Amino acid sequence: MTEKLSEELQARCRALEMNLQDIRTRIAAAAKASGRLPEEITLLAATKTVPVEVINHAIRLGVDHIGENRVQELEQKYDRLERGQCSVHFIGHLQTNKVKNLVGRVDMIQSVDSVRLAREISRLSVQRNVVTDILLEVNIGREENKSGVLPEELETLLGEITGMEGVSVRGLMAIPPICEEKERLRNYFSLMSEYFIDIKRKKSDNVAMEFLSMGMSGDFEDAILCGANIVRIGSSLFGQRQYT
Numbered sequence: 001m002t003e004k005l006s007e008e009l010q011a012r013c014r015a016l017e018m019n020l021q022d023i024r025t026r027i028a029a030a031a032k033a034s035g036r037l038p039e040e041i042t043l044l045a046a047t048k049t050v051p052v053e054v055i056n057h058a059i060r061l062g063v064d065h066i067g068e069n070r071v072q073e074l075e076q077k078y079d080r081l082e083r084g085q086c087s088v089h090f091i092g093h094l095q096t097n098k099v100k101n102l103v104g105r106v107d108m109i110q111s112v113d114s115v116r117l118a119r120e121i122s123r124l125s126v127q128r129n130v131v132t133d134i135l136l137e138v139n140i141g142r143e144e145n146k147s148g149v150l151p152e153e154l155e156t157l158l159g160e161i162t163g164m165e166g167v168s169v170r171g172l173m174a175i176p177p178i179c180e181e182k183e184r185l186r187n188y189f190s191l192m193s194e195y196f197i198d199i200k201r202k203k204s205d206n207v208a209m210e211f212l213s214m215g216m217s218g219d220f221e222d223a224i225l226c227g228a229n230i231v232r233i234g235s236s237l238f239g240q241r242q243y244t
């Protein structure tokens with residue numbers, strides 16, 4: 001069922017095609033520079049404010065991971081997404097009372113930062129007979145009004161979630177502070193990478209440290225160089241966001 005797209009949407013789809021090629025080339029180069037293969041890096045398209053038609057075009061072009069930030073927006077789009085093999089992630093701040101809208105629908109929740117939230121994901125996952133993959137979001141820059149667990153509380157949180165049924169911790173996620181200097185930015189990314197490797201080394205039962213999700217349009221190459229294997233890219237793929 002392909003409805004005729006407006007001129008504007010067609011133009012956005014064409015721009016996306018060019019942008020996607022460019023991003024893939026850049027990801028491949030950064031992967032190589034970090035001693036890895038391009039296919040070891042997952043490109044997740046951050047689709048907030050992007051119309052479903054354009055997201056579906058991205059999926060047709062082979063994008064196989066998308067992420068939404070807001071539960072309500074995800075709800076509005078979900079049934080019209082032509083998902084096919086594409087995984088849907090939740091990457092925004094999540095309130096406990098909205099977990100019910102995600103469990104069983106999204107493939108991964110990247111933004112878990114409290115026991116309370118994990119407990120609710122666990123409860124509903126068990127009830128709905130699914131296992132929900134999660135990442136723990138770390139407030140790596142210790143910013144006051146930002147989500148994420150503080151680095152020194154990460155291990156405790158991990159320990160508490162480890163025993164929960166219906167939840168599988170698959171890695172870490174972070175959004176570092178906006179940095180003027182690359183040096184400082186890379187320090188945050190490297191620090192995340194250290195936590196990631198450290199936890200991985202310690203290995204506990206239902207913790208499989210596989211994914212380190214960091215890097216966005218402005219800094220994904222730095223993130224890859226520091227060890228990221230999921231990059232979340234929005235505006236460099238879809239153009240500047242238009243909030244209406």
Ligand SMILES: *Cc1c(COP(=O)(O)O)cnc(C)c1O
Pocket residue numbers: 046048069091092175215216217218232233234235236
């Ligand atoms: C919007 C968003 C992105 C993508 O940001 P861009 O700078 O547009 O690439 C990545 N991660 C999260 C959590 C986001 O909300």
